[in-house]
Amino acid sequence: MFVQKLKVMKLLRITLAALVVGLGTTATAQVGKTKMPPKAENQMVKESKEVKESKEVKEKLTPEEKAERFTNKLDKELELSPAQRSKISELNQGIAQKNEAIRNDKTITPQQKKERIRANKEQGHAMMKDMLDERQNLKLAEWEQKKKEQRDAQIERKKEMKGVPEGKGKPTPRPASNEIEEDEDDL
Numbered sequence: 744m745f746v747q748k749l750k751v752m753k754l755l756r757i758t759l760a761a762l763v764v765g766l767g768t769t770a771t772a773q774v775g776k777t778k779m780p781p782k783a784e785n786q787m788v789k790e791s792k793e794v795k796e797s798k799e800v801k802e803k804l805t806p807e808e809k810a811e812r813f814t815n816k817l818d819k820e821l822e823l824s825p826a827q828r829s830k831i832s833e834l835n836q837g838i839a840q841k842n843e844a845i846r847n848d849k850t851i852t853p854q855q856k857k858e859r860i861r862a863n864k865e866q867g868h869a870m871m872k873d874m875l876d877e878r879q880n881l882k883l884a885e886w887e888q889k890k891k892e893q894r895d896a897q898i899e900r901k902k903e904m905k906g907v908p909e910g911k912g913k914p915t916p917r918p919a920s921n922e923i924e925e926d927e928d929d930l
Contacts, residue, residue: 806839813839817871820886821879830874838867 804812814832817823823831845851845859872880 806843807836810835810839817883821875821882823879827874827879831871834867834870834874838863 810832814828814835817831818828841863842860845856845863848856851859872883875883
């Protein structure tokens with residue numbers, strides 16, 4: 744009976760020691776972690792879902808829908824007259840259809856596709872500037888600068904998340920598919 748009590752006591756000591764060691768390592772592992780406030784964490788999750796949803800929507804848009812969306816953004820930013828809106832809508836429709844044909848062309852490389860789409864965008868931009876008045880052209884330049892700054896900030900955040908020191912980032916490899924990255928306002 745005494746021997747049996749000794750065995751139980753020994754088993755309890757071993758269990759207790761294992762429990763203490765287990766809790767100790769868990770506690771030290773938690774020290775390095777910083778918990779985000781729930782509001783900030785919820786905001787990040789919400790933004791992540793919005794980005795994912797916007798990418799899903801962007802992939803499903805037809806050239807006509809892309810052109811209409813871009814025209815609506817321009818109308819909102821530049822306060823277009825009905826005549827301007829009509830002309831710019833037609834211009835955007837043509838650019839969107841050209842860009843879609845380029846994206847679907849299997850005979851050219853992704854780099855060539857990117858260059859041709861960029862050339863279409865620049866050509867359309869030049870034509871659109873002729874349709875706008877001076878005030879609208881200034882607003883357009885400000886809007887484009889703001890979007891460029893947002894894109895640059897997004898690139899910097901991605902670099903920071905990857906842990907790449909500033910200025911020492913390697914070029915990110917292109918996807919194997921023939922998909923071309925699209926800016927939100929590309930047609």
